[in-house]
Amino acid sequence: MKVLWIEDxxxxxxxxxxxADKAARARVQIDLVLAPTLMEAERRLRLERFDLVITELTLPDSYDGDMTIARIANMGKHRVAVSSTHPDRDTIVSTALRCGCNIADTPIFKANLPYxxxxxxxxxxxxxxxxxxPAPGPKTRIAAA
Structure with missing residues (x-):
């Protein structure tokens, strides 16, 4: 699995x-690319294909969480996951879901990750x-009333 993790x-x-180094030595199939800024992440997204992009909501070059998600989501068919301590992370993720973004529906509280x-x-x-x-299986569509 190829993963871009945007972490400042x-x-x-x-x-x-x-x-990631330990995973490579253990022959676990992870290709992890790290980016410190949104600009660096966008550069990598233009050059490479990723299965998953994990991001913070506020980065040194992007303080608006909604805009961060929108910019990442519009750069390919990858899945987006949010890993942040931002207090509005749940609201931002639910807004992205309603807009049709391919985003993990539950944001990750970064401080609780088991590094x-x-x-x-x-x-x-x-x-x-x-x-x-995303879970395997048939896609469900929500019809607007």
């Missing part, structure tokens, strides 16, 4: 890089990524 906090990026478990058990990180993907 360097210590978190360092832990994710260590976890150490990702490092100790690389398959746990892969399971986490798969948990952010």
């Amino acid at each position: 906090h360097e210590p978190v990026r360092d832990m994710l890089a260590i976890a 150490n478990r990702f490092i100790q058990r690389p398959e746990a990180m892969l399971d986490f990524f798969f948990d952010q993907m």
